Amino acid sequence: MKPWKTFAAAATLAVLSASAAFAARTDLVLGMPLEPPHLDPTAGAAAAIDEVLYANVFEGLTRIGASGEVLPALAESWTVSEDGKTYTFKLHTGVKFHDGSDFGAEDVKFSLDRARAADSTNAQKGLFAAIEAVEIVDPATVNVTLKTPQGAFLYNMGWGDAVIVAPESAATNKEKPVGTGPFKFDNWAKGSAITIVKNPDYWGTPALLERAEFRIVPDAAAAIPALLSGDVQAFPNMNVGDALPQVQADPRFKVVIGATEGETILATNNKKPPFDQLKVRQAIAHAIDRKAIIDGASSGLGTPIGSHFSPANEAYIDLTGTYPHDIAKAKALLKEAGLENGFSATLKLPPVTYARDGGQIIASQLREIGINLEIIPVEWADWLSQVFTDKNYDLSIVSHTEPNDIDIYARKDYYFNYDNPAFDKVIAELNLTSDDAKRTALYQQAQKILADDAVNGFLFELPKIGIWDAKVEGLWENSPIQANDLTKVKWVD
Missing domain, CATH: 3.40.190.10 (Periplasmic binding protein-like II)
Structure with a gap:
C-alpha cells in the first residue's frame, strides 16, 4: 500500500473510532x-x-x-x-x-x-x-x-x-x-x-x-x-x-430529591374490632411519632401528613396537629374504649423498605400504650391478595402512589372498610364540580373528615429520591x- 493510502486509511479509522467513542x-x-x-x-x-x-x-x-x-x-x-x-x-x-x-x-x-x-x-x-x-x-x-x-x-x-x-x-x-x-x-x-x-x-x-x-x-x-x-x-x-x-x-451521579403522590399510611381495617372504635384509632394517632418514623423509614426526607392528601397539591391543608404525639392522651383514650390493658394485633408489611423499617418503629411506639403488634412480613403478591383484596388484616403500612386518590375512601368495597355518609356526600359533590375554587374547598373538607375520623395512621408523603448517571x-x-x-x-x- 502506498504511504498516502496508508495515512488516509489510518485517519479514517481514527475518525470512526473517535465518533464511536463520543456517540451518545x-x-x-x-x-x-x-x-x-x-x-x-x-x-x-x-x-x-x-x-x-x-x-x-x-x-x-x-x-x-x-x-x-x-x-x-x-x-x-x-x-x-x-x-x-x-x-x-x-x-x-x-x-x-x-x-x-x-x-x-x-x-x-x-x-x-x-x-x-x-x-x-x-x-x-x-x-x-x-x-x-x-x-x-x-x-x-x-x-x-x-x-x-x-x-x-x-x-x-x-x-x-x-x-x-x-x-x-x-x-x-x-x-x-x-x-x-x-x-x-x-x-x-x-x-x-x-x-x-x-x-x-x-x-x-x-x-x-x-x-x-x-x-x-x-x-x-x-x-x-x-x-x-x-x-x-x-x-x-x-x-x-x-x-x-x-x-x-x-x-x-445526579441526585434529585423530589415529591411523589405517595401517601404513606398505617392502613387500618375500620370494621375489625377494636379498630371499629373511633377512640382506639384516635389513641393510635396520638401514639404515632411521625418524626421518628420519617427519620427511620425515609432517611428523614418524608413530609409529614395528617390526612390522605399530597402537600404538593394546592388544596392541601396541614392537619398533622389534629392528633399530636401524646402518650398520656393515647392511654386515656384506650381506657375510655374499655381497653386499659391494651390488646394484641397483627401488622402485615409488604417488602418495601419504608414499610419494613417503619413497621418496627410503629410497633415500638404502640407498645408504649399497650398495643402489642405481631409483625408479619409478606411478599407483594401476598399483600395484594390478603390485605388489598381479601381485607384479611388488622394493620399494614403502604404508600398509595395514585394521584389525587382521596376518593378511594368513598368506595364501599375498599380495603380500609371505611364508611361515612358525610364524606361520601363531599366526594359526590366534588365529582359534579368543575370550578377550581369550589373543588379546593371540597378537597379540604374531605381531608378534615378523614383526619378527624383517624381512618388510618397518616404518616408521611413518600419522597422521590432519584439517582442516576x-x-x-x-x-x-x-x-x-x-x-x-x-x-x-x-x-x-
Whole structure:
C-alpha cells in the first residue's frame, strides 16, 4: 500500500473510532425495588406495573405530564358539551398497536366498556363509574357521555388504569403487553429484569433510547454496588439509606430529591374490632411519632401528613396537629374504649423498605400504650391478595402512589372498610364540580373528615429520591403519577 493510502486509511479509522467513542449511548438500565406481578396496567393495583409500562408501552386518551398536567395522548383534541356531560374525542390517525393492528375508535370503546363492566378486574374501576355510554361516531371520533358532569374526568383518563388496549391482545397483556407507545415489550426474565425496545413505527415523536431494561434490585445493599459499578445507570426512586451523602458527593451521579403522590399510611381495617372504635384509632394517632418514623423509614426526607392528601397539591391543608404525639392522651383514650390493658394485633408489611423499617418503629411506639403488634412480613403478591383484596388484616403500612386518590375512601368495597355518609356526600359533590375554587374547598373538607375520623395512621408523603448517571437527562424529578416516563430520556456528553 502506498504511504498516502496508508495515512488516509489510518485517519479514517481514527475518525470512526473517535465518533464511536463520543456517540451518545442509546441503552439504559434502570433499577427498581419491586417486580410487577404482571404487565397489564388495566388489571392490577401494583405501582410497579405503571412504573415500567405507563407512557412507554401503553397510552391513554390523555396522559399526565411531569408537572401533573393533563396532556393529549391518543386523543389529539376534545370538546365538551355545554352541560359538561359529553366529551367528544378526536383521535390520532395512522396509529398502530405493536402487533401491527390498527388503532381506532373501536379500541377506545372496547377499553372503556371493559374497564367499567360488571365483571371488570380493573383495580381503579371507580374511575369509569361516571360513564353512561361510549359511542363511535367514526373511526377517529368517540363520544363519551357521563351520567353527571365530572370535573376530574380528563385527569382520570390519564391514569395507567385507563390506557387503551386492543380486543385482539387484551387477554394476554399480563405476559406479553401490546400497546401503541414509543417502546415495545421485548422480554421479561422473571425475578430479574423487564426489557423494552424502541418502536420504529411509533406514530408520535420517536424515543431517543433504543433499549431500556428495568432491573429488579430489591434492597439497598445490592442497589449501591450496582450504581457505583455502573451496572445500573439510574434508580428513579432509590432506597439509598445511609449511603445518600456518599452518592451526593460523587460527581458521577445526579441526585434529585423530589415529591411523589405517595401517601404513606398505617392502613387500618375500620370494621375489625377494636379498630371499629373511633377512640382506639384516635389513641393510635396520638401514639404515632411521625418524626421518628420519617427519620427511620425515609432517611428523614418524608413530609409529614395528617390526612390522605399530597402537600404538593394546592388544596392541601396541614392537619398533622389534629392528633399530636401524646402518650398520656393515647392511654386515656384506650381506657375510655374499655381497653386499659391494651390488646394484641397483627401488622402485615409488604417488602418495601419504608414499610419494613417503619413497621418496627410503629410497633415500638404502640407498645408504649399497650398495643402489642405481631409483625408479619409478606411478599407483594401476598399483600395484594390478603390485605388489598381479601381485607384479611388488622394493620399494614403502604404508600398509595395514585394521584389525587382521596376518593378511594368513598368506595364501599375498599380495603380500609371505611364508611361515612358525610364524606361520601363531599366526594359526590366534588365529582359534579368543575370550578377550581369550589373543588379546593371540597378537597379540604374531605381531608378534615378523614383526619378527624383517624381512618388510618397518616404518616408521611413518600419522597422521590432519584439517582442516576450525570450524563442521563429527561427522567422526572417528581412523580405526579406512578411512572418512569422514558419518552424524552437521553444520554448527553
